[in-house]
Amino acid sequence: MIRVELWQLLRRPRTWITIAALNALPAVVAVLLALTDLGPRPGTGPPFLSAVLTDGTLFPLAALGLVLPLFLPVAVAVVGGDAVAGESQGGTLRYLLVRPVPRARLLVAKLVSVVAFVVLATLAVAVVGYVLGLLLLGDAPVTGTVSVSGSTLTPEQMYVRTAMTFVYVVLCMLGVAAIALFFSTLTESSVGAALGTIGLLIASTVLLGLDAAEPLEPYLMTRHWLAFVDLFRDPIRWGDVVDGTLTQLAYLVVFAGAAWANFATKDVAR
Amino acid sequence: MxxxxxxxxxxxxxxxxxxxxxxxxxxxxxxxxxxxxxxxxxxxxxxxxxxxxxxxxxxxxxxxxxxxxxxxxxxxxxxxxxxxxxxxxxxxxxxxxxxxxxxxxxxxxxxxxxxxxxxxxxxxxxxxxxxxxxxxxxxxxxxxxxxxxxxxxxxxxxxxxxxxxxxxxxxxxxxxxxxxxxxxxxxxxxxxxxxxxxxxxxxxxxxxxxxxxxxxxxxxxxxxxxxHAPTGRVRLRTPDPDRAVALLAGRVEHRDGDVLLVRSPDAAALNAELVGAGIPVAELGPERRSLEQVVLAATGAAREAS
Incomplete structure (x- = not known):
C-alpha cells in the first residue's frame, strides 16, 4: 500500500503543479533582487534575504524562509487534507477497504505519502533556490560565508548546516501533516480538511502576536518555525531548534493518534 | 450437520x-x-x-x-x-x-x-x-x-x-x-x-x-x-361459473366473474370432478403467486404489525 501511495503521489499532476507554484515566490524574489539590487536592510525582512545580494549560495535558505511561514504549510494542508477525504469523495476509500487494505496500513501509507510530499517539496525549494541564487545572484565571497553572528563559516560547515535546515523544515511540517490527516479522517471534503488545518495555522500565528497569549506560546505549532536561523549562528544556538523539534513531534504523535482513533472504527458511509 | x-x-x-x-x-x-x-x-x-x-x-x-x-x-x-x-x-x-x-x-x-x-x-x-x-x-x-x-x-x-x-x-x-x-x-x-x-x-x-x-x-x-410453490388453491375459469360454485360448495374461496379460486390440493382431481359433473373447463391450474405478490404481502403485513 505504501508503494502504491508513493507511486500515486508521483504520478498525480497536482503534486508537481503544487511544487511549481511553491517555487514561484522565491523565483520572483530572486529576479527582483537581481534586477534592483534592493535587499531589505540587515536584520529586517525574511531571514537571509539581506545577505543573498552579496552571497548567492545563501538563497536556498532565503527561499525556505520565504515559503515556510505560509506557502509550504498551505501546500501540506492541501495534500494532507486530501489524503483520506479525497478517497472518500472519489468513492475509492470503500474499494480500498474491501480490497482489503487494513485501516491501519491505509492510514500509515497516507501519512508516509504526505511526509514524502513534504520532503519532495522542501527539496525542490532548496534546489531551485540554489540554482536561482547561483544564476541570478552570484557566488559566495572567496573569504567564505558570513554567519548570522558575524564570523566566517567554511563551505563544509555551510553544507552541514544547510542539510540540518532542510531536516528542520521537514520536521516543522510534520505537525501540519498530522493535523491535516486528522481533519481528513473527520470529513468527506478535502477542501474542508485543508481549510480546517489552515485555520489552525492562522490561529497559531495570530496568538503568537498576542501578549495575552504568552502562556500558550511554547506550545504553538508555528512558534519555532523560523528557529532554523539559529543554526547559522556561531556557535549554533540549539535551544529553540530543539524546542521546535519536540513541539512538532508532540503534534505529530497527538494528531496522528487522533486520526487513528477516529478512523479505526469510523463508519465509511460513502 | x-x-x-x-x-x-x-x-x-x-x-x-x-x-x-x-x-x-x-x-x-x-x-x-x-x-x-x-x-x-x-x-x-x-x-x-x-x-x-x-x-x-x-x-x-x-x-x-x-x-x-x-x-x-x-x-x-x-x-x-x-x-x-x-x-x-x-x-x-x-x-x-x-x-x-x-x-x-x-x-x-x-x-x-x-x-x-x-x-x-x-x-x-x-x-x-x-x-x-x-x-x-x-x-x-x-x-x-x-x-x-x-x-x-x-x-x-x-x-x-x-x-x-x-x-x-x-x-x-x-x-x-x-x-x-x-x-x-x-x-x-x-x-x-x-x-x-x-x-x-x-x-x-x-x-x-x-x-x-x-x-x-x-x-x-x-x-x-x-x-413460487403452489398455494394449495386452484385457479379455474369456466363458462358456467354458477354450476361450478354449486358443485364445489364451500371450497370456492373467491369469485371474480368467470374465474374461481378453489381450495384444492390437486388440480387434476378437481378437473376430473368438474368434467364428471359435465361442467366445461376453459382454464385450470394450480395458483402460484408472483414474487411481486409475495413481496407486497410480506411488506404490507410488516407495516400493519408495526
Missing amino acids: SEEPLVRTQALTKLYRGGVRAVDDVALEVRRGDVYGFLGANGSGKTTTIRMLLGLVRPTSGEVHLLGQPVPRAVDRVLTRVGALVEGPGGYAHLSGRANLQVLDAAGGGSLRRAARRRRTDEVLEHVGLDPGDRRPVRTYSLGMRQRLGLAAALFRRPELLVLDEPTNGLDPQGITEIRELLLALNREGTTVLLSSHLLAEVEQMSTRVGVLADGRLVLQDDLAEL
Whole structure:
C-alpha cells in the first residue's frame, strides 16, 4: 500500500503543479533582487534575504524562509487534507477497504505519502533556490560565508548546516501533516480538511502576536518555525531548534493518534 | 450437520444519530451456491446492511459472520475471498480503467506479479465487456462503463463470494442481460452471489433465494422455489361459473366473474370432478403467486404489525 501511495503521489499532476507554484515566490524574489539590487536592510525582512545580494549560495535558505511561514504549510494542508477525504469523495476509500487494505496500513501509507510530499517539496525549494541564487545572484565571497553572528563559516560547515535546515523544515511540517490527516479522517471534503488545518495555522500565528497569549506560546505549532536561523549562528544556538523539534513531534504523535482513533472504527458511509 | 452459511447475521441492528433504525434485527442467511436476491425499496436499509457485512459500517448491535468469520474483527482476513461492489462504482478519475484495477490489486495483500496482473486485467475487463485497450481516464466513462469497471474490480481475485449492491444500476437493457449472464455463469462455476436490487423482475430472473427488507426489517427470506410453490388453491375459469360454485360448495374461496379460486390440493382431481359433473373447463391450474405478490404481502403485513 505504501508503494502504491508513493507511486500515486508521483504520478498525480497536482503534486508537481503544487511544487511549481511553491517555487514561484522565491523565483520572483530572486529576479527582483537581481534586477534592483534592493535587499531589505540587515536584520529586517525574511531571514537571509539581506545577505543573498552579496552571497548567492545563501538563497536556498532565503527561499525556505520565504515559503515556510505560509506557502509550504498551505501546500501540506492541501495534500494532507486530501489524503483520506479525497478517497472518500472519489468513492475509492470503500474499494480500498474491501480490497482489503487494513485501516491501519491505509492510514500509515497516507501519512508516509504526505511526509514524502513534504520532503519532495522542501527539496525542490532548496534546489531551485540554489540554482536561482547561483544564476541570478552570484557566488559566495572567496573569504567564505558570513554567519548570522558575524564570523566566517567554511563551505563544509555551510553544507552541514544547510542539510540540518532542510531536516528542520521537514520536521516543522510534520505537525501540519498530522493535523491535516486528522481533519481528513473527520470529513468527506478535502477542501474542508485543508481549510480546517489552515485555520489552525492562522490561529497559531495570530496568538503568537498576542501578549495575552504568552502562556500558550511554547506550545504553538508555528512558534519555532523560523528557529532554523539559529543554526547559522556561531556557535549554533540549539535551544529553540530543539524546542521546535519536540513541539512538532508532540503534534505529530497527538494528531496522528487522533486520526487513528477516529478512523479505526469510523463508519465509511460513502 | 449442514455447512456454515457464507453470510450469516444475527439481530443485526444499526441506529443512526437521531435514533433512526436503519437496520433493525436482521438475520440474513446466504448459503454456498446461492444467488441471493436482496430486495428492498430505496432507503430500506439494504446498503447499510451490505456495508456492515463488509466491515465498512459498524453495527450498533448484533453479529455478522462472513465465510464463517466474525466481522468486523476478522474482516481483513476474510475479505481476501470476497469481491464487492458497494453503492456505485468508484475510481481514480485521472487514471484509466486498467490502471485503476492495477492500483487496487497492488494496494492490498496477496497482489499478483506484474505480468500476471496485466493478464488478469485484460481478462477481467473483457469479461465485463470493457475494451482492455482503452487508455482513456475513468473521468470520461459513462455510468454504465463505471459500473462494469466496478464489477471487474469485484471479480479480479476470483472471489468465492460476490457482494453486489445494485450491480445493474446505470446499465442499458442489453448491458443488464450481459451482466446477468455473466453472474449466472460465475454462479454455475461455484461463486456465491449476494446481490441487492430494488427491481423485483431482475431478482426473480436470477435468484435462487430472496430476502426482502422493508423499513430496516427483514420481512421475508426464503428460497424462490418455495415462494413460487403452489398455494394449495386452484385457479379455474369456466363458462358456467354458477354450476361450478354449486358443485364445489364451500371450497370456492373467491369469485371474480368467470374465474374461481378453489381450495384444492390437486388440480387434476378437481378437473376430473368438474368434467364428471359435465361442467366445461376453459382454464385450470394450480395458483402460484408472483414474487411481486409475495413481496407486497410480506411488506404490507410488516407495516400493519408495526
